[in-house]
Amino acid sequence: MGKIDLHPNENIIKAALINNYAHINSKPFVVCSELTISEEFKIVDLVFCKDNLSYAYEIKAWNDDMRRLQPY
Numbered sequence: 001m002g003k004i005d006l007h008p009n010e011n012i013i014k015a016a017l018i019n020n021y022a023h024i025n026s027k028p029f030v031v032c033s034e035l036t037i038s039e040e041f042k043i044v045d046l047v048f049c050k051d052n053l054s055y056a057y058e059i060k061a062w063n064d065d066m067r068r069l070q071p072y
Helices: 010-024
Strands: 030-036 043-050 053-057
Touching (some): 010 030, 010 043
């Protein structure tokens, strides 16, 4: 068995979120990556859009800078 990475990178986390979302939703949805969401040019890592709602995710790895999580 191969080595298990206890600190996955952002792309692995994005793929896992998209896969999970696809498994729990039967209706079509849209996925956006690295989307600017405000006048202040805030960028989120992943956005799911479905049924006139949007869900934004900021993915942080174990060694990331947490300043982007501050509210605006």
